[in-house]
Amino acid sequence: TKSESVNGRNRPRNGDKNDNKGGNENDRLRRGIRKLPPLTPCPATHPSYVDEDAYPECFDENWDTHMKRKELWGAVRTAVPPERRVTHILLSRVSNIVVDAGPGSSACNAPGTETLKATLREARAPSVGVKVYALFSIDDESFSEADRVPDVVAWNQYCATCPNEKFDGVTINNE
Numbered sequence: 135t136k137s138e139s140v141n142g143r144n145r146p147r148n149g150d151k152n153d154n155k156g157g158n159e160n161d162r163l164r165r166g167i168r169k170l171p172p173l174t175p176c177p178a179t180h181p182s183y184v185d186e187d188a189y190p191e192c193f194d195e196n197w198d199t200h201m202k203r204k205e206l207w208g209a210v211r212t213a214v215p216p217e218r219r220v221t222h223i224l225l226s227r228v229s230n231i232v233v234d235a236g237p238g239s240s241a242c243n244a245p246g247t248e249t250l251k252a253t254l255r256e257a258r259a260p261s262v263g264v265k266v267y268a269l270f271s272i273d274d275e276s277f278s279e280a281d282r283v284p285d286v287v288a289w290n291q292y293c294a295t296c297p298n299e300k301f302d303g304v305t306i307n308n309e
Contacts (some may be wrong), residue, residue, distance in 0.1 A: 197225060197249075197253045198246075198249055199249075200252075203252070203253055203256055206223075207256060207257075207259075207261070207262045210223070210262055210264055211261060211262060220264060221264055221265060222264060222265045222266075222267060222302075223257065223264050223265075223266055223267070224267050224268075224269035224305045225253065225266050225267065225268055225269055225301075226269040226271065228250060228268050228269075228286075229270060229282055229285070230244075230246070231244055231245075231246040231247055231250050231289075232250075232268065232282075232285040232286055232288075232289040232293075233282075233285050234285065235285055235288035235289040235292055235293050236288045236292055237292055239288075239292065241288075241289075241293065242292060242293035247293065251293075251294070251295070251299045253266070254266055254294075254298060254299045254300065254301070255296075255298045255299060258298040265302040265303070266301055266302055267301060267302055267303045267304060267305045268282070268286045268301045268303075268304045268305070269304075269305045269306075269307060270282045270304065270305070270306050270307070271306070271307040271308065271309075272308070273307075273308055273309055274308075277306075277308055279306040279307070279308055280306065282304070283304050286301050286304050289301065
């Protein structure tokens with residue numbers, strides 16, 4: 135590869151396969167960097183862009199299938215310096231699963247419960263080892279995200295069948 139000296143250091147010239155785009159494909163793979171598929175554009179300027187039924191491609195969970203979780207844990211485990219390591223994840227779209235959890239409640243058997251439990255257990259596996267917070271984002275003036283906190287407490291108390299199926303906390307995003 136042709137290089138030129140910049141501040142006493144050799145740098146690849148523009149157009150070479152090891153230019154400033156992170157190296158060639160083999161270099162990226164060696165460093166654990168994968169080329170991601172292109173994102174589906176979500177029409178942020180469209181008045182109904184937040185409508186999940188109209189734009190389902192804009193509302194994709196990264197934890198609702200085994201393969202998606204495998205990708206998520208792979209990203210979490212990426213070899214980085216300790217100060218840049220992912221130690222917490224904020225798990226969104228859990229409200230419909232944890233809502234109304236409580237003693238004798240059918241919420242502990244609601245659709246998605248087993249997937250959520252698997253996600254929480256996998257997050258605590260020694261190979262992953264991250265804390266998981268439930269993320270709520272309702273964005274209303276009454277700050278109703280706070281009303282979901284007791285649901286997470288009840289989930290931890292009544293639905294989690296082992297410590298690894300419990301949330302570590304709750305995060306609220308109200309804009």
